[in-house]
Amino acid sequence: EAGVAQSPRYKIIEKRQSVAFWCNPISGHATLYWYQQILGQGPKLLIQFQNNGVVDDSQLPKDRFSAERLKGVDSTLKIQPAKLEDSAVYLCASRQGLNTGELFFGEGSRLTVL
Amino acid sequence: SQQGEEDPQALSIQEGENATMNCSYKTSINNLQWYRQNSGRGLVHLILIRSNEREKHSGRLRVTLDTSKKSSSLLITASRAADTASYFCATDAYLVVGTYKYIFGTGTRLKVLA
Numbered sequence: 001e002a003g004v005a006q007s008p009r010y011k012i013i014e015k016r017q018s019v020a021f022w023c024n025p026i027s028g029h030a031t032l033y034w035y036q037q038i039l040g041q042g043p044k045l046l047i048q049f050q051n052n053g054v055v056d057d058s059q060l061p062k063d064r065f066s067a068e069r070l071k072g073v074d075s076t077l078k079i080q081p082a083k084l085e086d087s088a089v090y091l092c093a094s095r096q097g098l099n100t101g102e103l104f105f106g107e108g109s110r111l112t113v114l
Numbered sequence: 115s116q117q118g119e120e121d122p123q124a125l126s127i128q129e130g131e132n133a134t135m136n137c138s139y140k141t142s143i144n145n146l147q148w149y150r151q152n153s154g155r156g157l158v159h160l161i162l163i164r165s166n167e168r169e170k171h172s173g174r175l176r177v178t179l180d181t182s183k184k185s186s187s188l189l190i191t192a193s194r195a196a197d198t199a200s201y202f203c204a205t206d207a208y209l210v211v212g213t214y215k216y217i218f219g220t221g222t223r224l225k226v227l228a
Contacts, residue, residue, distance in 0.1 A: 042221050045216070055210060055215075056209055056215050103149075103159065106156050107156045
């Protein structure tokens with residue numbers, strides 16, 4: 001079974017530029033999560049999709065971050081314009097079914113904003 | 115906001131020793147999970163303990179849960195150099211019918227010296 005795929009693995013941009021990250025979850029997993037992990041901290045949930053609908057985006061900075069999950073499969077997370085404090089690893093995770101259970105994570109996309 | 119707080123923040127032990135890390139959380143839960151993260155990688159699920167369970171074992175891992183104190187501990191016995199990683203607890207928070215979000219703690223950085 002293929003795992004959660006993310007790209008790019010690394011990205012370096014200047015502040016005020018834009019960037020997009022892509023995630024392909026495990027086939028059949030209905031729930032998809034984007035987490036932001038700043039160096040030395042735990043992952044912070046940015047947005048959660050159930051199929052292609054958003055169920056939680058309470059901590060997503062909506063003035064600069066956007067995310068979509070078309071057709072309930074792949075997802076993209078965009079930052080525009082980027083700030084220095086957006087430097088972090090962006091982790092995508094997926095889970096099968098509803099209720100509670102194990103999350104499967106991708107390797108993450110490391111963003112450096114200069 | 116972080117739901118869980120891990121303690122200690124960092125732990126350094128000799129190979130063969132046991133490692134214990136603790137997690138405290140704030141609100142009631144359905145289950146609590148522990149994850150491991152090797153440097154520069156995504157998170158990997160270790161073990162899940164339900165709110166009606168007090169102890170669970172998996173190989174060299176032992177997890178306890180005390181819902182009255184809102185705390186959990188992860189014990190790794192006979193540690194190996196390969197156990198060097200960051201360890202995070204994650205608790206679920208109810209969103210809407212059949213949907214939960216997962217909130218991660220601050221993590222414990224474990225270093226096992228050969």
